[in-house]
Amino acid sequence: MIDNEYLESLAAFVCSDDTSPSAVSIEERYTLRRAWDTVCLHSTVKHAINSVPHYRALAQESPDIPLLNKLSDLSTLPVLTKGSIQQCPRSFISSEVATTSIRCTSGTTGRRLAIYGCAEEEAARDALARAKWGRAFTQDKDIVLRIIPPMRRLLSDRTQTSVIQLTAIYSYDFPHYQRFDFEDFLAQCIFDEYPLRGTLGKVTVIHITPPFLVFPITSRLSARGVDLRRSHVRAICVSGGYISHRARNLVMESWGVPLVSSYSCTEVLGGARECSATPGIYHFDETILAEVVNARSGQPCRLSERGLLYLTSLYPFQQAMPMIRYDTGDIAELAESPCVCGEVGTSVKIVGRRVHCIDLSHILGKAWFLGTTDLETIVGDMPFVPFLPYPRFRWTLSGRDDGGSDIRIDIEVQSRSALDPSAFASELARRIVSLSADLRDVHGEGRLGVCVTPYDKGDLESHFQLLRDR
Ligand SMILES: [Zn+2]
Numbered sequence: 001m002i003d004n005e006y007l008e009s010l011a012a013f014v015c016s017d018d019t020s021p022s023a024v025s026i027e028e029r030y031t032l033r034r035a036w037d038t039v040c041l042h043s044t045v046k047h048a049i050n051s052v053p054h055y056r057a058l059a060q061e062s063p064d065i066p067l068l069n070k071l072s073d074l075s076t077l078p079v080l081t082k083g084s085i086q087q088c089p090r091s092f093i094s095s096e097v098a099t100t101s102i103r104c105t106s107g108t109t110g111r112r113l114a115i116y117g118c119a120e121e122e123a124a125r126d127a128l129a130r131a132k133w134g135r136a137f138t139q140d141k142d143i144v145l146r147i148i149p150p151m152r153r154l155l156s157d158r159t160q161t162s163v164i165q166l167t168a169i170y171s172y173d174f175p176h177y178q179r180f181d182f183e184d185f186l187a188q189c190i191f192d193e194y195p196l197r198g199t200l201g202k203v204t205v206i207h208i209t210p211p212f213l214v215f216p217i218t219s220r221l222s223a224r225g226v227d228l229r230r231s232h233v234r235a236i237c238v239s240g241g242y243i244s245h246r247a248r249n250l251v252m253e254s255w256g257v258p259l260v261s262s263y264s265c266t267e268v269l270g271g272a273r274e275c276s277a278t279p280g281i282y283h284f285d286e287t288i289l290a291e292v293v294n295a296r297s298g299q300p301c302r303l304s305e306r307g308l309l310y311l312t313s314l315y316p317f318q319q320a321m322p323m324i325r326y327d328t329g330d331i332a333e334l335a336e337s338p339c340v341c342g343e344v345g346t347s348v349k350i351v352g353r354r355v356h357c358i359d360l361s362h363i364l365g366k367a368w369f370l371g372t373t374d375l376e377t378i379v380g381d382m383p384f385v386p387f388l389p390y391p392r393f394r395w396t397l398s399g400r401d402d403g404g405s406d407i408r409i410d411i412e413v414q415s416r417s418a419l420d421p422s423a424f425a426s427e428l429a430r431r432i433v434s435l436s437a438d439l440r441d442v443h444g445e446g447r448l449g450v451c452v453t454p455y456d457k458g459d460l461e462s463h464f465q466l467l468r469d470r
Contacts, residue, residue: 051096425452
């Protein structure tokens with residue numbers, strides 16, 4: 001059992017950003033963080049076996065399951081899939097706490113899943129926030145405008161939230177059958193004054209899901225003559241997708257504020273914020289234990305290898321429905337920790353959904369996938385590749401008679417007639433093999449080729465990203 005006093009004292013150490021010589025060094029904080037993870041993991045497994053039917057049954061079937069006194073023991077536990085929770089969701093709810101909140105996955109990555117929460121975990125998260133930043137989530141003075149697509153509203157909601165939150169639903173296809181002035185409505189939401197908590201407040205944070213909505217919202221508001229720099233917004237936060245340099249630049253130029261991105265999944269509370277020093281790298285917070293695992297061997301990935309991303313929610317931050325080794329369905333690359341920015345949590349680069357990635361491990365001789373974020377980065381500065389809502393493409397890996405392999409990519413461009421298809425194809429292929437030294441090597445040896453076929457916009461019928469993991 002971790003009480004809040006213990007939590008706060010340990011968090012004060014772990015999260016200290018005091019850089020004076022007498023303060024804890026980054027190496028010491030790294031060591032403390034591992035100790036923190038170990039203590040929380042032990043408590044998580046104990047709590048799960050004592051009060052969650054699924055884990056109690058697991059412990060009865062395998063009495064030799066250790067209570068996990070060291071982090072490396074984690075890999076001895078089975079992986080938890082979304083499918084197994086869907087088969088019997090109630091067996092994952094703790095009998096020890098009263099559930100007081102519900103949140104749901106959106107359904108965009110398969111059938112929706114309801115996840116239950118409790119007041120005790122909210123209190124633990126507030127205690128951690130106080131230890132880290134000197135304030136609880138509940139004392140936050142921000143007014144958050146949450147902009148979400150219709151699917152989110154229908155299928156996902158958090159009934160318990162302590163931050164003042166407005167919600168606007170924004171459909172990307174909306175203008176096609178628009179019946180009222182949505183941009184004007186959004187501008188009102190952002191610039192109105194709200195008499196809340198005994199004072200007048202305006203929206204200070206805008207949270208947009210998925211990130212590409214930043215483009216139509218910003219450009220349409222600007223086109224209406226709305227001066228976005230005059231708002232009280234101090235940050236635009238995005239989650240649930242890839243962040244491009246185009247989006248960062250647009251937000252800074254139009255809003256004059258930073259674009260803050262985070263990685264999270266509805267099933268596991270907490271998440272990973274994007275590194276302040278290295279865009280594209282995400283650091284997991286103190287509430288989650290993240291593993292990047294070799295998809296073939298099940299062994300932990302080494303630095304710069306790419307594998308399956310499993311998350312374990314840590315006690316006491318997720319108690320009602322603890323998740324141990326939850327398979328996120330994402331591929332991640334393991335990055336350096338501690339990071340140059342001072343963060344000591346597990347660091348990853350998100351590569352893409354597993355069903356959308358190409359496994360090149362057997363060709364490169366190391367755990368490695370080519371992912372959708374690679375392609376999105378590569379075409380980010382190619383204006384003739386349509387980017388909204390995302391580049392439309394499909395790709396496969398096929399074997400050749402000579403034992404080599406080819407990556408075949410079909411991708412939509414604005415207009416085939418407006419470009420030299422063979423020059424475009426060779427440029428895209430060059431950029432892909434330039435992603436890593438290993439790719440360059442196997443390409444140079446003739447063992448891996450890249451064949452690109454451009455399609456006119458709208459001609460690629462079976463864009464692979466649709467509903468593949470249902
Ligand atoms: Zn960092």
